[in-house]
Each structure stands twice: as C-alpha cells, then as structure tokens.
Amino acid sequence: MKNTQSIRKKPEQTRSINRVNEILNAAKDLIVDRGIDQFTMKDIADRAAMKPTALYRYFPNKQSVMRELTLQMFEDDNRLVMEAMVNSDATIETIIEQGSYNYWELHKTEPYRIKLNLAIQSDPELWKLSVEESKKSVRKLCENFGSKLSLKDTASLERKVLLNVVLMTSAINLATSFDEGEAQLIMDDFLQMTLNNMKAVYTEQ
Template sequence: MMSDYAVEGRLQLRKKPQQERSIQRLEAILEAAIELFLEKGVAETTMSEIAVRAGISIGSLYQFFPQKAAVIKALHERFSAQLEGFIRQIFANVQTLDEAAERAADSLIELNAMFREQRIYMSLWQAIVVDKDLSQLSHEFHEQVIASFYRDLSHLVPQSEFERFRVNIKLMILATGEVIRFTTQQSDEVARAHLDQWRRIIRGSIFAF
C-alpha cells in the first residue's frame, strides 16, 4: 500500500512560485495542459508534450510537478474553487425548504451551462475517477459541499430528520453530478428534457419531510 507521504509526493506541487517569472511559467504549464487535455485527452497527453506546448524544458516542468497526476490535481483545485464559489451561494439565507428546493432545481441550469462552457471539467473528472489517489480529491470536495449545504439548511429540518436529511443531500450531490455529466454531452433538447425531469425529482422528494 502506498504511504500517505508517497501519495502526497506524486500529487504535490513541488515548487510554489514567488517571483513573477515563475508564476508566469506555472500559468503557462497549466494552460498548456488544458489545451492538450481537450485536444488529445488526459490519458494520451504526456509530460513532454505539456513542456513543449508551454515553451519550457522537461526539466523545468518537473521542477513544478513530479508527474501528470500532480498537474491534474492543480487543475482540479483551480476549477473546484470556481465551482465551489457558485455552489456555496445556492442555499445562502434560504427561509424554507420549499425555497431550498426551488434554488436547487434552478441551479441545475446554471451548472449545466458552466460545464458546457468549461469542457475541461469533464476531462478532469474522467481522469480523476480512474486514479485512486486523485479520486479522493473528488470525495473530499463532495464532503465540503455537503457540510456547506448542511450548515445552510439544517435549521429548517426537524431534529428527528437530521440523518435522513444528510443522506438526501449526499444523494442529491452525487446524482446531480452524474446528471450534469450526462447532459453536457447531449444535444440541447435531450439535455433539457433530463434536466427538467431531475428538477421535478428534486422539488418533489429531496427536500420533502
């Protein structure tokens, strides 16, 4: 079994840039990785190709990242931060569970639009789910979202229903992720039909107590 230290080593950014030149070089690496991941796919992209596209030597690339998994992690953290900013405001200041259900349902359309615009989300997800160490990142992100939703909504739920509420929230997050991943790969008509049906399910059952 790989130790926590070894896992951290393969995923960790080796050098946090301080000077402007290093910051620009890191940005060039990440932008090059995004371009190549979208063009070729994550699995087919090599570290050498990332270095060439970024205009740096392979040695310079390895000064920042020990392997491609670390590049994926850095991109995941960047885009998760963007996504988290949207997700955390969904249930802010809600007054009733009916209002929460409406907000959850309406947010689906915005999430679908975000994933369609930022196609790299899908590429990163496909790479993360097949890597045991990286998949932990997705799990941790889900747990953070659950904690945020629970904090915003728990005051609206009877104490006797807290556990069922937590289960409902987790199921909603997991299932919504799959719905979004499916709909972003479909035509607008097919996507809308599935999103509308999932919105009805959320309104009718996820927040029903």
C-alpha cells in the first residue's frame, strides 16, 4: 500500500502530541506482539484506547503509521547515537565502537526495532526513506571524521560507513537469534570488520 504522506497534520498542542505518541507506542507494542502484518488500524486504536475515528484524524492508513514510526526511529537514532558521536572528542575507533554498541543496545531495549527494520527492507517506500535518512546521518558523521583525519575526500569514507550502517542492522538481526554470549561474539566480530574497513580508508589517504 503506497502512501507518501505520513501524518495528516503535525501535532503542535500538547494533547495532540500525546495522542500521536500513544498511537505510535501502541503500534510498537503490536509489532512486538504480533509482527508487522498481523494487526490493523482498529487494533492500533484499541491498543491506544481510542476510537478508530480519533486515530484516522492523525493517520490516513496503517502504512502512514509505519512511515511515521520509521521517521521517529531514525530521529531517535540521531539523537541518542549519531549526535553524541559527532560532538565527541574521542578517537575515530572509539566513536565507531561506542556508536555501534549504543545502536545495538537500542535494539535490545526496544525490540520493535528488529521487526520494523525487517519490514522496512521489504517495503519499497520505507526502504527508500530508510536509505535517505541513513545517508543524511552518515554524511554528518563523516564530515566530523573528515575534520579529525584531515581527509581531502570523504566520499569513500561515506560509502563505507553507509554500507556498514546498513549491514549492522542485518548483523543485529542475526545476533538476536543466538544466546547472549554468542550474540556478543557476533557483534564483536562485526565491529572488528567495521574498524578494519574504516582504517583502510584513512590509511590510503
């Protein structure tokens, strides 16, 4: 179901903001409990303790809820992980390591992210949105990396960071299929691959 509109009208008043958050939180819970495909707009309304007519005042359909949830997820990523890393005085290796593990922790504490990311990969509209938002975040991060490393051209770095950001989601999906010890080893191995990949860029320059 294609839909380029996410929310009918961005909420400005506190009551409306709270209502939208209730809707999105209800959708998160349903994603965890049932999976993306196993609930309807009515289910969201029921879980949010509101009438369906109230839900439709904010969102025209379920796809629009998923789109807004995707945007919110990326906004949270930027606030909790990316922006903290950009403002850090730590080394590139420490920034990558800390950012990677923070991102993994987000997925462990907010399990809806795993199923939403899987849905994003199979939905052309959400996948396009995901790539666009990832490119923005990566560009911002690499600008910071470039200044730390005095790189003349950050294009190669941006491509590798973008690739690793996308692959990290797959690595996290894989890690969640194992027990905690094995999951830690998988993420450690992935992080080492990422660090080696990044080092190759600024070693060449």
